[in-house]
Amino acid sequence: MKHEKSQIKAVLGIPLLIVALGSLAFGARADDTPIRLADMAQSLNGIASQVMIDQELDHKYGVDVSYKGYPTLDGLFNAIRGKQVDLGFGGWTGFAQFRAQGYPVVNIFPVGRGATLDVLVPTDSELQSLDDLKGKRVASYAGAAGTATVLLRVMLNDFYGFDPAATGDLQYVGPGIIPALLDSGDVDAGLLFDPLATKAMASGKYRSIGNLGDLYKEKTGDDFLWISLATNDDFARANPEALAGFLKGWVDAVEYVKSHPAVFEAYGKKLGLDQAGIDQLAERVIRDYATTWNDDYINGLKAFAERASRVMDKGFLDELPEEAFSTRYAP
Template structure:
């Protein structure tokens, strides 16, 4: 009897030791085929989660809305969204916190034979837009066109809204005259021969915004940050370590290539370059610069985009280093 009890105790403490070694589980809900999976795969492959005191559990979701529902319902600990959404939620009383992931943004592309050389040339054009009328890139572009060319893109172009893959196909086939798409589709569009008319980062800079401000990031709940700070800090450190690998190691990209849906070498190279260009600097976010962007979005998108947020809410950004 005593021997069986001793064996049971040894087994219990052995299992407990393994659980401690693996670290606290962290459930990250992301799009099944989103580019963030490249970073999360790198974290798991190199055991950066265990090294930083947590166990990464990736939950593939069919869409961004499904991820948010899982997060808000307690079925996920981390999702990916933009900090403007986090600011909106904080203004509504929800304690969400943003950890920077990427500063990559899209751009406006036209066909290689398009006569358009500037935004002014898009007057009367059919423009495909991924993300809908409140897409942040579209709003920034509208503000820039108004400032630089006195052009009201919303009134002086025909907009066609659709999911990123649909806009990609419409642009490459020539069904639209110009297209605004997410950065990874933009990379594929350029690899297919399309020409960049303007980068959203350049438009943002011309508007007095800081293009170095990461728009996309991981979102966690303030409650978890308070209750399990080591896991969240460890996740931020693992994210930064994975970015360092992806920024410098070409062989890591060769390993990831089957996950990247790159049809050609040109697409593969463009996706790799685009991801690397989007890696944010390892420093705290400039809150004043972020507040300038928020105020511009309030002016252009109003309550439909930002709800009650009029100023950057305190605590929006994770300041523990990443």
Template sequence: MGFKPLLKVSALVVVLAAVLWFYYFSKPAEPYKITVGAVGNSPHALIYTAVSDLGIDKKYNLELSVKYSSPGEVERQARDREVDVGASSIFSVAQDNLKGSRLRIFGPLFYSPNVLVARKDSRFMSIEDLPGARLAVPPKVSAAFASLDLVARKKEISLESRTTMLFGNLAETANFLAKGEASVALFSWPDVANFLVSGEYRSIGGLNNLWEESVSRPFSFIGLTAYQDWIDANPEAARSLVAAIIETSSYFKENPETIIGYKEKLGLKSDAAVDLAKENMPRLLMDSWDDDDLEDIRFVISEMVKDGLLGAEPADDYLVKLR
């Protein structure tokens, strides 16, 4: 073969190699496909809907399939591996790890969204007034009840001995309050906004605020959860999801007025309820996952142990901070 034909072949090989290199390295990477469990009509709904609306999922190469259920069902789905990533209370994850589970908290979601609400025609003005109350609350096995119990103990109030408790789901507790069978009930954001703007009820304290007053720390409540083997097999997907949650939460903290676009998704029934949500919900969203955040969780768990609400502290590997 002469010099010129050889040169042409060599040039063709170089061009083909360049084309193949460009195709391989420039084609979009396959998205991280994650099935996520979340509670409907809750801060979860705000976060995950906005992740998509704002294009943050695309930014972090995420393809999320969100399954909305009740709080207990969301935790069960995570426990039974029906989703890749769940949203579990720090209480239930700690309990599961004490039983040998390898379910982990690997990212942030939000602080306690629970609020004590009293009838306006009652004597109850603050949590200190609770002794003697007829109190409508979620079931004893729920994280919401455990968090109220812990906050009340910080105020030296025993719910068991100093209140009469009526247990039920949201509709049942709302009915107890409306009929006057209870004077105080525990609700959560965003549902509580609809009650407070009705003119018939008042807030006597959000649990996150009450906890901060007592211990000068936020009340860590719900985190991103997954089994250790899923995290080990999908570290980049896990990191991307954590980053997306943090960016979305930061967006709402910086732009609280944008919550108005999620009025229907959050079940807010009036503009007044939207205004309350704009004022209160962004501050409950966790926009970091650093050593201080993990320490806040450890502190809550240690206080549960001190107060006898948890048998022991789990091994520290129930908390994961991806590098």
């Protein structure tokens, strides 16, 4: 357990930073419920997860969290639906699709609303808005069925009148090579997420022509959900109090991050960001956090699912089971 908890420090490159800010020292108890938490390696979700562990906010609410980062999205999703972990971060549409396919996973809380999802172009590009992407080559980091890709296609189809996937203009590549593809002219625009989007913009070589989370809110009035927390039915049935405790600790950790921007310093420096870039990263991540989870919010997600099922290939979110969501454990 101690070894697993130490892994996150090495992954995020923020050794002892948050510990140095002071520990609340709630202390572990022998009867605290272990929770195995999974995420993508080097994800920004790890910042609040690190706070929860180092500030012992998990033990404040009777749980003992260990964190593991997976190098690929497939590995992460396989671990979540295969019950190799108890909780995991990921795109809510993916979890809902798994539920429709018979996997007993359930979205139990929002994490990020898409405020760090930007469509980037070179600074000297003639493209100024998403409307200019028609007939242009666009790269997405998120894969064909990733939540960010789904959002991009829905936005372009429903509000700008074209779908780059339908015309063969959308391609899927690893996030790390999108800046190089923009430099070479192999693509005209690329969808990226933080910290890579902030790093790209902070370099001065790239600019955003559209923040997807903000634009979706502007067009529909609904908050989008990009990343959620999901668990499996077996763990939820056996440990409802532990899940409720974890979410209380998570909300506390998010509030800690919001009030202690120093947690971004070492992380940003590891990315090579100057102070302006670090401040930009902190502002975007803090704005991305979502902590409201109720039926009204979920109804907005159902409205998005209807849009997505019309745009995506047959079989994608054609059915959205009620069991794909639960508010039972929300603080």
